[in-house]
Amino acid sequence: MPVKTFFIYLVIMAVTTYLIRMIPFTLFRRKIENRRVKAFFDYIPYSVLSAMTFPSILYSTGSMLSAAAGTVVALILSFRGRSLLLVAVGAFAGALSVELLMMFLH
Amino acid sequence: MADKARGKGFKAGLLHGLPIGMGYLSVSFSFGVLAISLGLNWWQAVLISITNLTSAGQVAGLGIMTSAGGLIEMAVSQLVINIRYSLMSISLSQKADSSMNLPSRMLLSFGITDEIFGVASGSGESFSRRYFTGLIVLPVIGWTLGTFLGAVIGSVLPQILIDSFSICIYGMFIAIVLPVCRKDRRIALVSALAISFSVLFYYVGFFDFLSGGFASVLSAVIAALIGAIFLPSSKKEADQDAG
Numbered sequence: 001m002p003v004k005t006f007f008i009y010l011v012i013m014a015v016t017t018y019l020i021r022m023i024p025f026t027l028f029r030r031k032i033e034n035r036r037v038k039a040f041f042d043y044i045p046y047s048v049l050s051a052m053t054f055p056s057i058l059y060s061t062g063s064m065l066s067a068a069a070g071t072v073v074a075l076i077l078s079f080r081g082r083s084l085l086l087v088a089v090g091a092f093a094g095a096l097s098v099e100l101l102m103m104f105l106h
Numbered sequence: 107m108a109d110k111a112r113g114k115g116f117k118a119g120l121l122h123g124l125p126i127g128m129g130y131l132s133v134s135f136s137f138g139v140l141a142i143s144l145g146l147n148w149w150q151a152v153l154i155s156i157t158n159l160t161s162a163g164q165v166a167g168l169g170i171m172t173s174a175g176g177l178i179e180m181a182v183s184q185l186v187i188n189i190r191y192s193l194m195s196i197s198l199s200q201k202a203d204s205s206m207n208l209p210s211r212m213l214l215s216f217g218i219t220d221e222i223f224g225v226a227s228g229s230g231e232s233f234s235r236r237y238f239t240g241l242i243v244l245p246v247i248g249w250t251l252g253t254f255l256g257a258v259i260g261s262v263l264p265q266i267l268i269d270s271f272s273i274c275i276y277g278m279f280i281a282i283v284l285p286v287c288r289k290d291r292r293i294a295l296v297s298a299l300a301i302s303f304s305v306l307f308y309y310v311g312f313f314d315f316l317s318g319g320f321a322s323v324l325s326a327v328i329a330a331l332i333g334a335i336f337l338p339s340s341k342k343e344a345d346q347d348a349g
Contacts, residue, residue: 001145001146001172006150006171008177009170009171009177009180010150010153010157012177013154013157013158013163013164013167013184014157014158016180016184016185016188017158017159017160017163017184017188017191018215018216020184020185020191020192020195021188021191021192021195021215021218022195022212022215022216023192023195024192024193024195024196024199025195025196025198025214025218026199026208026211026212026215028195028199028200029211031200032200035338036334036335037334038200039333039337039338040330040331040333040334041193041197041200042197043293043296043330043333043334044197044327044330045194045197045224045227046227046282046283046286046287046293046297046300047297047299047300047326047327047329047330047333048190048194048223048300048322049220049224049279049283049297050279050283050297050298050300050301050304050326050329051300051301051303051304051321051323051325051329052220052279052304052322053280053283053301054301054304055304056276056322057273057276057280060272060275060276061269061270061273062270066269066270067273070273070276070277071273071276071280074277074280074281075280078280078281078283079288081285082281083281084125084281085121085124085125085128086281087125087277087278087281088125088128088129088274088275088277088281089274089277090277091273091274091276091280092271092273092274092277095269095270095273096266096270099266099269099270100266103266
């Protein structure tokens with residue numbers, strides 16, 4: 001692909017993606033009063049993250065077993081109110097230990 | 107009014123951005139590897155990452171670029187895949203406090219991603235310009251650096267490490283959602299509903315035409331709509347309206 005073509009693609013990609021983020025963030029500054037609309041935007045963050053996490057988390061590592069281990073660690077740590085970083089690292093450690101265990105057992 | 111985010115400045119944002127940056131390092135690493143395998147240079151991969159800051163959209167864009175797809179196709183695909191950011195932007199716009207003026211909004215909106223949105227939303231009832239600036243720094247660095255590393259040394263690291271690294275980002279999502287669900291039963295219900303739809307779309311063959319990212323957004327929107335219709339108000343909202 002010629003460098004010039006690359007830059008045309010790049011600009012279209014970047015500008016489209018930027019405008020999608022910028023226009024609503026800049027224009028919708030008035031507080032929403034409608035109870036239902038407001039509730040919708042209260043729910044959206046958590047419903048997006050929930051739907052993005054399950055079931056994808058179970059396929060995020062090398063095997064479903066290690067992913068399940070990482071998921072359980074993350075659930076326990078979050079339930080106890082631990083920090084984002086600790087939960088993330090815990091999930092990683094849980095998954096990695098099972099992966100390593102499986103590697104040595106094979 | 108108890109407002110956790112009011113005291114949160116640049117440093118708190120930076121700290122909250124750390125796990126996101128770590129997660130991005132691993133996710134963008136695979137983007138770097140992919141870009142090279144499709145024939146791009148390392149600097150092209152890095153440029154895409156630093157100007158787009160999005161996973162699904164970049165992967166789709168890469169495919170269109172390397173298959174010499176149309177320019178309109180490029181714009182439309184980015185619009186469809188990334189339209190969820192518009193919803194997040196509106197939601198975040200409600201939570202940004204008065205320190206977030208017009209130029210800051212125009213500049214910082216660049217950093218709205220799924221994860222940054224999740225953390226900023228979960229940080230309290232409102233957030234400041236400084237907090238949000240701090241929040242996006244490490245994710246942007248992680249995303250760009252990960253792409254660079256993936257493009258340059260992708261084939262050297264053991265696969266087992268890269269594989270396990272990817273779960274970080276999901277662990278972080280759980281850490282954002284679960285504590286809020288424990289406090290607010292309505293959010294717990296809507297989240298459970300979103301997961302049910304997501305699982306349904308994932309495992310039922312009939313829904314295979316929905317791409318992964320789009321299926322998640324659709325699940326989330328349906329769940330939030332049902333929540334908005336049947337569970338529209340709470341005391342917390344009344345407080346916010348008054349404040």
